[in-house]
Each structure stands twice: as structure tokens, then as C-alpha cells.
Amino acid sequence: MQDQHSFDGIASRNAFTASAELPRTEWKKEKTVAMKDAVEKPQANPKPRTTVRRLVWFFGMIIVLAFVMNAIITSGLRRIKTSAFGASNQIMEGKVNAQVVITGSSRALSHYDPRAIESIAGRTAYNLGRNGSQTDMQVAFLKAYLAHNRKPDVVIHNLDAFTFVTTREVYDPVEYTPYLYDRELYSALRKINPNIWKSRYLPLYGYVVEDINFSWIQGVKGFTGWSPPENFFQGFNPRSKEWTGEFESLKAGNPNGVSFDIEPAGIQDVEELIRVCKQNGIQLIFVYSPEYIEMQSLTRNRAEIFSRFHELAARFDIPLWDYSDWKYAGDKQFFQNSQHLNADGAAVFSKDLSERLKQYLALQSGADNTQAPHSAIHSSAGQN
């Protein structure tokens, strides 16, 4: 009996299997046309060392190409002057330097028109709102802004029902990929996604693995000087869509309502935002921008969330302007869905807010002379 633990019996086994296995001709019949090349293998068969050398050269060339491509895309995206990348480029290049800055999620991005603030309140303004972002990312982006631009006088921070929820996954991470060199942005992203280093150090990873919508094509085009049509106005991105019916689906899917987590880490993020503003001598204003009225009653723990907002505002002496009972909060004509105003709604709201800001700033300058605290003009209801 042959030793089963050695390979001494290879020859005898092969003799057996050669007769037992499908004959070679049968095996060949099984081959597809795609395997023709295997049948037509070239005669030349270089030595192993040559093979390894060729493989190293080939894959080395691919890696170099990937680095070159990555550099082109990053450079191209940073050259874009319009749209989301254009807005980010202005911020990261320190070209904004506004007096009033708006921070927050997509609600901030699509609700606050800085042009209205400029024309009514007479202060230069810029919108730093980020789609799909939570407070942690919003603070990181504000820090990046402050690192590259002059400090604003006022930061208007838009609050959401989900303000105290921390980021689970970075939304549209490619928007941040060209700017991963920024320390604040990178460390905030790293906290959320420890694998973000791959986007920073592995060529193309941030553009092809983390993005499925071919933003890299914009980068290549941007490298040649192209810029997409403008849809960001001083960072403000209005939503042109009418009421979509998403809320009806949400309501049908959640007949008992919805609730949003109040995470200790989420509260700390808001406190960090307050700390950053205080440290830089920036007046912070909390604003809860309009939310569709039916959604308000659908949110089961809304009262609890608002009590946290009020507690933070009172503790740190920050004005809180709540637009929950905005005059059009029940009118679908001004909304795209329960959370987002459409362009018409944003225009009306921006005007309302700008006028209130104008009054507030005027009061502030007067109050500064008499040392009146901010809490003197706290309000829990929208001034409509």
C-alpha cells in the first residue's frame, strides 16, 4: 500500500486517474469558443524570471497609470468653478470670507439663500450645508472653512429632528475626496469611516470604489477647464421639484410614527459646534427651519428633541429661532417633501429669515452698547 502522506505515489495515481478521468478529447469538447486561445497557445514560453519581470512591469505600469489618473481627477475637480465642487473649492481655497455662514444638513443647503441675506440683512453670506450630513460632519466642515477663510461674524446653524444622530456612513463621500489633505475634514471622516485612508492614499479608490456616479468624469473634464452648469448659488442649492409624495410613503410605512435617536455623542457634537464658535468669537444662532406640519406630529419624540435644543440654547446663551409654525408649514406647494422646502418655499423662508436676522443684528448692535444678553430675544415661535 502506498504511503498516503507522501507524494511518492504520484506516478501510479496519475496512471489511474488518467484512465478514470474524462479523456482529454472529451475535456476539449467541453471547452468553449472563448477558450480557443488556450488551444492556440503561442509556442514561446519565457523563463519564470522573465515572466515575473514582465508581470512586475505590467502591473507597475497600471499602478503608475492609476496614480496619474488620480492626480488628474483631483486636480480637475479642484479646478471646477460651479456646482457642489465649485462651492467646496471656493471654501477650501479661502475665497469665501463671508460675514454670515450657514451650516447644517441638506435642509440648510436647500433652505437658506445667502443672496437674500445679503440684500436684506446687508451682510455677505455663504451656505455650507452638506447633503446627508449630521452634526459631526457639519462641525468638521465648519472647522475646515475656518482654517481657510476669515472668521464670520455669525454662524446660523440649522437644526433638524435628527441633529443628535451621529453619522453612520458618509453620504456621497466623493464630495470630500479632493480635500482629504485637510486635517479637520480627514480626522472627522476617519472617525466615521476608519477606511477613509484608502481614499486618501490608494490611487482612484475615492473616485471609483466610493462613488458609483462617475464623478471622476467631471474631474477629467474639469482638468481641461470645463465646469458644469451652475446650480449652487453661494453654496445654496435650491430644489426645483414639486411635492414628491415621499412623505405619503413614509407615513404609510410608519403608521405609529417615527422617532429619532438622541445620542450622547450627538449632543457632544452640538456642544463642540458651540465651543468652536465661542472660541472664535462667532455669534451662533440655532434655527429650526420649516418642516412640513404633518411630519411634526408624526415624530413621536419631537418634544424631547426640542427640550434638548432649548436646554442647550439656554445653557450656552444661544438664540433659537423655531420655524415649526411657519405660516406655510402646512402648504405642500412650498415643500418638496416633509423635510425640504422647494425653491419657492426657500425663497419665502430666506426672506423671512433675512428680515429677522436684520432686526436681530440691529438689536445686537444696540444691545452691545447696553450689554443686553442674547436671551433677551430668544423665541420659540417663528416670527412670521
Next chain:
Amino acid sequence: MLFNSLEFAIFFPVVTGIFFLLSQRWRVHWLLAASCFFYMAFIPAYILILFVTILIDYFAGIYLEQVQDKKNKKALLWVSILSTCTVLFIFKYYGFFTGSFVGLAGLFGWHLSRHVVSIILPIGLSFHTFQSLSYVIEVYRGNQKAERNFVVYATYVMFFPQLVAGPIERPQNLLHQFWEHHDFNYVNVTSGLKRMAWGFFKKLVVADRLALYVNDVYSAPRSFNGLQLSIATFFFAYQIYCDFSGYSDIAIGAAEVMGFRLMENFRTPYYSLSVSEFWRRWHISLSTWFKDYVYVPLGGNRVSKSRHIVNLLITFSVSGLWHGANWTYVIWGFLNGLYLVTGWLTKDWRDRFFAAIGLPAETTIRKVLMLSTTFLLTCLAWIVFRARNMTDAAYVFTHLASGWNFHHIATEQFWLRQMPVAVAGILVLEIGQLWSGVVSVPSLIGKMPVGARWAVYASFVMAVLMFGVYKQMQFIYFQF
């Protein structure tokens, strides 16, 4: 570990490099260790399940060879088959059968409670179970000598390129290869890498891109119009083909780099002129498995006409069940069986009809007609396969042709800007397949000057890199 992961991009060259550096004596051990690592990247504990299956069939093979008495031999075979299948049953079908039984009892007014056990299906369980079964059956039939080296046998079941989604190998084709010496061979390496590149193209550029659309639509079909349902169904036909055949290409290519030859699993199935031809070209390793171990033992076609029909329907229904513990898979299998039976029963009538209208079998129009019909029938069957349940499938069937809205094509994940890439991916695939039927593309490129040849290869690799989807989507067939 997924083939389309960064981990595999490191794992494969390291494993291959060390494999060739080792002496022959240790190569199989190394392959087994690498395969264990590969499998444990999914859920480490599940390697124990695989180990149990391996142990059962390893010893069953040895005893089957030793036992001379036919009756005892047969009993031993059944013990081995039932033991192996019990593992499969517990992990894959327990919930399905108890659920179906409770549902059936409910129809008769018996309200039974079901102890619901939520078990995650071990990756590729059906594949290695069938590969193990094929081994014991072949040993029983005397077509394969029992493998007494445990490491070699375990590597046969666990060989990482085909561990989780096949091809389901036969021992006669693969087992002996672990005893052979494999040289580091330029032709094998480059040919294998090209095959892998083509597989990655199918998976990353075509299948995963189309999956974005298909997943959106089939997760809530009622939210989409007839045009979107039709596009999703058409896309799914390509998605599942490119996903699975892409996996097979990568598996075959990876094995070839190391000097191993795995069996072909697909032969451009959508070019079939009949459903029966489709099944000779689709998932060949599984089709032949069912043919050899289910259909033929049932009597195959050497029985009465009615029994032959029953044999076909049983084989296809079981094949459907193999794909998943859901009635949609069973009905999908049964539907394909019905196609086959209908095709077989009406063949003479159709031949006479087409001859009468001047379209004998050799004419191009007839071939195009047959090819289109086969593809259409296959797509309709895919609806049942892909739908979450029969209610969804019925909805898709009844709404495919209604409410087409050309202004609403995109979905949440699949924006319109992705459409050109998706369509181009399908076109490149088809051109590549049509071309390879006429000329050997690799040898054509091989005749080019080095600079041009490398430019072609590098462009292809970069195109796969840039246009692929890397959201770590599992291969569809992993779940089976």
C-alpha cells in the same frame, strides 16, 4: 473573501507566489491553508460545517471502496448522502420546509406554531455539498478511486477559486491535479490573468452596474412603471449571466494561473436556439450534475413518454430548490421544466409549420426567431427567480407591458448618467462574445507589437477599474 475585494487583490498574488516557491510536497498543504483562510474571511466558524462534510465524505469514500457487498455498499452510500444532505437541510431548508408545513396545515385548519430559527446560510454550501456528493457517488460507481490523503481530499472540496460558487467539479477532473506538479508557466499565467480580467469586466462593469437598477426595481416593483419593469427584467438577464459567468471566469482563470484546469461552466447561453440548448450552455457543471445524479437515475428518457415528462419536471424543480429555499425558485425550476417538455412535445409540429411557411431550421430568420423566443422565455422565467415572492412576480408579469413612461426611467441608485455605461457594457460583452466565435481575440492581440499589445491590455484593465462598481456586492450565486 470576495474576488472583487482589495483583500483578494493581495491574497491571490501572495498565495500564488508562495505556491510556486514551495516544493511539491507542501503545495497542497499551502493551498488548503489558503483556502481555509479564504473561506474564513466570510464567517470563520462556518469552516467547522465544511469540515464535518469533508470528514463524512472522506471516510465514506474509503469505506465505499473497501466494502464489497453490494447491498452494504449501497446502504453506506445512502448514509453518506443523507448525512451530507442533513447539513444542507439544516442550514438551508429547515425554515422553508417547516414554514411550508405550517402553512399547509393552516389550510386544513390546524394552527401550528413554528419555532423560527434564524440561521445565516454558510456561503456556497450547496456548491461544496454537491462537489462532495459527486465524489462519493463516483467512488461508489467505481469511476473514482477513494482519496486516502486527507489533505488532498480536503483541498479538492475547498480549493479556493471554486469553493463558494463552483464550477462544481467532478473528482475525475480535479482530484488528480493536486497530485501533479504545476510549473510556473508564462502561458498559463497570462492566459489565466486574461480570463480573470474578462471575468472582472463581466462582474464589475456589467453585472454590478445593472444590479443597481434591478435591485431598486425588484425591491418595490409597485413603485415603477412598465418600462422600468421591462428594463429591470432585461437587465437582470444580463446581470445574473455576467455575475455568475464572471465568477466562473475568475475562478477558472485563477486556477489556470496556478496550473489547474477547471471545467467550463458557461457557453454563451443566450445564443441558444431552444430552452434545452440553453440548459446545455448555462451552469454546465450543475446541469450535468443533475443529469448524471438525478435525471438519469430516475430513468432519464429511456422510459415511457409520461414518465420522461415527470422525470424532467422533477429534475428541474429540484434544481430550482437547489438555488434557494423559496417557492419562487421551485416554480422557476418547474417553469423551465415545462418549457422543455413543451418544446419537446411540439417540436415536430413546429418543424412542420416552419417548413410549410418556408422557414426550415437552417434559415437565418428561423434561427433569429428561435433565439429571440428562447431569450424571451428565459427572461420571463427570470422574473420568478428574481422576485421576492410570487405576489411580486405576478405583479411584474401583469404590468410589464402597461404604463410605459419614457420620462421616468432612472431609479434612486441608478441615475440616467449610468445608462450609457450599462448599455455599453452589454454591447462590449456581446461584441466580445460574437467576435470570439469568429476569431481568437487573445491570439489576435498576441500578434500585435509589444507596445500596442500592452496598450490594449492596460486600457482594458483601466476601463474595468474606472467603470466598475466596487460596492462589495456579493456574487448572486454565493447565496446558493
